[in-house]
Amino acid sequence: MTRSLITLRSPDWLVALERRSKQAFPDVEERMDFVIGLSRKNIAVGAGGPFGAAVFNSDDGTLLSCGVNLVLDGRCSMLHAEIAAIIRAQIKTGTHDLSASGLPPFELVTSTEPCVMCFGAVTWSGIKRLVCGARREDAEYIGFDEGEKPLTWKEALENRGIEVLRDVLRNEAASVLKEYRKRGGRIYNPQRS
Amino acid sequence: MTRSLITLRSPDWLVALERRSKQAFPDVEERMDFVIGLSRKNIAVGAGGPFGAAVFNSDDGTLLSCGVNLVLDGRCSMLHAEIAAIIRAQIKTGTHDLSASGLPPFELVTSTEPCVMCFGAVTWSGIKRLVCGARREDAEYIGFDEGEKPLTWKEALENRGIEVLRDVLRNEAASVLKEYRKRGGRIYNPQRS
Numbered sequence: 001m002t003r004s005l006i007t008l009r010s011p012d013w014l015v016a017l018e019r020r021s022k023q024a025f026p027d028v029e030e031r032m033d034f035v036i037g038l039s040r041k042n043i044a045v046g047a048g049g050p051f052g053a054a055v056f057n058s059d060d061g062t063l064l065s066c067g068v069n070l071v072l073d074g075r076c077s078m079l080h081a082e083i084a085a086i087i088r089a090q091i092k093t094g095t096h097d098l099s100a101s102g103l104p105p106f107e108l109v110t111s112t113e114p115c116v117m118c119f120g121a122v123t124w125s126g127i128k129r130l131v132c133g134a135r136r137e138d139a140e141y142i143g144f145d146e147g148e149k150p151l152t153w154k155e156a157l158e159n160r161g162i163e164v165l166r167d168v169l170r171n172e173a174a175s176v177l178k179e180y181r182k183r184g185g186r187i188y189n190p191q192r193s
Numbered sequence: 194m195t196r197s198l199i200t201l202r203s204p205d206w207l208v209a210l211e212r213r214s215k216q217a218f219p220d221v222e223e224r225m226d227f228v229i230g231l232s233r234k235n236i237a238v239g240a241g242g243p244f245g246a247a248v249f250n251s252d253d254g255t256l257l258s259c260g261v262n263l264v265l266d267g268r269c270s271m272l273h274a275e276i277a278a279i280i281r282a283q284i285k286t287g288t289h290d291l292s293a294s295g296l297p298p299f300e301l302v303t304s305t306e307p308c309v310m311c312f313g314a315v316t317w318s319g320i321k322r323l324v325c326g327a328r329r330e331d332a333e334y335i336g337f338d339e340g341e342k343p344l345t346w347k348e349a350l351e352n353r354g355i356e357v358l359r360d361v362l363r364n365e366a367a368s369v370l371k372e373y374r375k376r377g378g379r380i381y382n383p384q385r386s
Contacts, residue, residue, distance in 0.1 A: 076280060077289040077317040078271075087269060096270040099383045117317060120310025123340050124270040126383040147316050148349040156341040190292045190319040 009074070010088070011047060014038075014066050018088070024061040031056050031109045032133050032168045038068050038081070039111040039176045043185060047073040049144065050180035053081035053110040055089040055098070058129055064106060065089040071188055082110050082118040086125045098126030107131055111173045112139050113166065116147035122157065129163040133173030142181040145189045203281070204240060204266075207231075207259050211281070217254040224249050224302045225326050225361045231261050231274070232304040232369045236378060240266040242337065243373035246274035246303040248282040248291070251322055257299060258282040264381055275303050275311040279318045291319030300324055304366045305332050306359065309340035315350065322356040326366030335374040338382045 017038070025031040031054070038052025048069035055064040067084030071077055085108060090096055098106045107129035113136055114122060122130055136146040150156060154164045210231070218224040224247070231245025241262035248257040260277030264270055278301060283289055291299045300322035306329055307315060315323055329339040343349060347357045 071289050075287060075289050076283050077319065078276060078279065078314050079289075083271060086271065090269050094268060096264050096268050096272075096381065097383045115313060115317075117310055117313025120308060120313055120340050120342075121271050123338075124308075124310060124383065126270065145316075147313050148343050148346065149313075150341050150343050153341065188289065190290045190317065 010084075011045060011068075011073075013041065013045070014068060018063065018066045020063060023063060025056060025063065026061045028109070028131055028165065028168055031061065031107075032111075032131065032173070034063070035109045035111050036133060036169060036173050036176060038066060039173070040179075042068040042081075043176065043180050043183065046185075048079065049081075049188065050176050050185060051081040051110070051112055053085040053108060055085050055106050055108055055127065058105040058107045060104075065092055072186065077188075077190070078117065080115065080118050082108060082114050083121055085110075086121060086127070090125070096126075099128060100126065105129070109168075111176065112136075114149075115145075116149040119149050119153050119157075122162065123160065127162065129165065130157060131165045131168055133167075133169050134177060135166070135170065135174075138170070138174040138177050142177050143187040143189075203277075204238060204261075206234065206238070207261060211256065211259045213256060216256060218249060218256065219254045221302070221324055221358065221361055224254065224300075225304075225324060225366070227256070228302045228304050229326060229362060229366050229369060231259060232366070233372075235261040235274075236369065236373050236376065239378075241272065242274075242381065243369050243378060244274040244303070244305055246278040246301060248278050248299050248301055248320065251298040251300045253297075258285055265379065270381075270383070271310065273308065273311050275301060275307050276314055278303075279314060279320070283318070289319075292321060293319065298322070302361075304369065305329075307342075308338075309342040312342050312346050312350075315355065316353065320355065322358065323350060324358045324361055326360075326362050327370060328359070328363065328367075331363070331367040331370050335370050336380040336382075 065088035113132040258281035263272040306325040
């Protein structure tokens, strides 16, 4: 007998989008455009910050899993979009290692480059490529804190065999962040009162 | 209507231990001793790496939540002991921010100092103090990878108002890591084949 450690709920609309998993997104801009759509939708529903991410099969462009920032709805500071997408991907493949033999190469596409925690999570996940839209300065510009990520984070991932592609549709991704601020969206950094 | 994003199961023995939450652990060595016990127990059950962590009320030493490494059992590369303990703590308090007003100060006690991902997670969690047993070199000695954590990680946390205490019962904590290696415990770094 076991007890639930945590049950995280995935919003209906996210599950519905994931059902498009047979659809292929042939090029990286299409994948990023889809992920930016997740970040925009997350502003509308207010589950957390304006961030989206998804895991794709790098070979054929099919979608494996989606994630959005669920920090507020999930009452969990670790539920960044990248974490949610990786959790779903690992559940779907049944392994903690997305680079396990027998699996195709997977890539994580994220509307904003990862914070220090998600940088670490990428390191352990087994993904082979990281594709980023907005930069950390775009997130920090609207008040989000990205943490003490090493300045050489891109090189660190590449040294581990994880390709990093940045600035894919950066302007479009950053415009969603600005929209969040304009609407008065909550910046949920710890109070440390 | 929502669908489950993920349901993580907490082993019975961990839940039973958490029920000791009314028990106070007055000093930091007692808290660390308890957490080292979690890491030792996790070797016996084989849920993941030989790591334990717990969140305590810093004021009165009561236990809020427990975590062990569940990477293998949970098939999730992010289920490090620190992450599991923080998730449980945030569920129990009902907030993503353990430093929210009205809450006592909380501390995370971990049998081995955090990897880069958990360092980031600590930053976002709202805990006020981090207490570490074994050092990263103790974990790396047996083959675990701790990632590209900034060399100034301790100072980075302290600059954010999070106190860091290291080397608490380090030898005892490190001896559990050695025991894991001796027993042939699995080192589950990504294959990147």
